[in-house]
Amino acid sequence: MAEHPAYPVGLRLTGRKVVVLGGGQVAQRRLPALIAAGGDILLVSPTATPSVEAMVDAGELTWEKRPYAEGDLADAWYALIATSDTEANTLASAEAERHRVWCVRADDADAATAWTPATGTSEGVTVAVLTSDAKGRDPRHTAAIRDAVVEGLRDGTLVAPHHRTRTPGVALVGGGPGDPDLITVRGRRLLAEADVVITDHLGPRDLLAELPQGVEVIDAAKLPYGRFMAQEAINDALIEHARKGRSVVRLKGGDPFVYGRGMEEVQALAEAGIPCTVVPGISSSISVPGAAGIPVTHRGVAHEFTVVSGHIAPDDERSLVDWSALARLTGTLVILMGVGTIGKVAETLIAHGKSPDTPVALVQEGTTAAQRRVDATLATVAETVVAEEIKPPAVIVIGEVVTVGPNPSK
Structure with missing residues (x-):
């Protein structure tokens, strides 16, 4: 035998x-x-x-x-x-x-x-690896081959195109905080199978270099639209390419539904009858502080954390944030898109009772090779942003958790 x-x-x-x-x-x-x-x-x-x-x-x-x-x-x-x-x-x-x-x-x-056999699965495909004969059986070798094939299929590094008719549609993929290795396995696989990728400046750009030849990459920031027509133009582009029978990936930074306007795109696609798959991503609100050595919660220090958009200043009539309530919280406050408004934010929090000595950390380009962390307090954060030339994208963390771990920037 x-x-x-x-x-x-x-x-x-x-x-x-x-x-x-x-x-x-x-x-x-x-x-x-x-x-x-x-x-x-x-x-x-x-x-x-x-x-x-x-x-x-x-x-x-x-x-x-x-x-x-x-x-x-x-x-x-x-x-x-x-x-x-x-x-x-x-x-x-x-x-x-x-x-x-x-x-x-x-x-x-x-x-x-x-x-x-050594088996593994990826999106409905089972990979089974057998040794050819009993004398040469090496379970570790067959398992290693299995793992390599399955991992390649999952992360898109081993591209196996579908040859039967695919259902056209859109995948809304959260690309994570910036490091290309932090996109989900499913997101990376869908990228490898895409005909069209519509991305923006916060998407993990390094992943685009890995796309197969022939994939059309569209920079959403360069679509022909006026300032207030941006989202409508992106929605139209998604619908247009999907209706042409293409597999479209909308690549976003972080998670599509955390200040990513992802639901607006889902709603537009649904109204147009276009099927849409949502692939969650790692939000920068948690991952960037973590990469900088800051836990958003810590036993005995913070039992809650709150994520706030800072793109609108507290004194702007369009603001939907209850800043007085946030000032009374004892946990962690994470602010996204707040570099330009952090001075007003700090003033408002202090005015509503937050201590001026509350620690603040600013993490720029988190999880990427350009990451840097700068520490301050509520009283000094505005001048620190100017002095240190902090630029977006940056995540701002306010609270005692800033001082819990070692500061790698020191």
């Missing part, structure tokens, strides 16, 4: 009897996939690990608490033999051979009639 390679095949086990002998670590690793395949699973074992017991308690399989007995494999379609009793394994393997049941043996691959 070892002279010939194994024949790879996918077993359809839904509703079919599967017998697992042994309730130890091997069964614990293999059972989830058998359960996901829909098998009618019988576990035969005197004992089981707590994880396997939890699967039994959840009703995902039937457990008979006893050793293997002749006849256990009758009517089975597939068997996994993984007990610590070599004699019982040999007897069960012989029974499987007599009943023509495909059988995996955890203790002796040469004596098995089937081998379990």
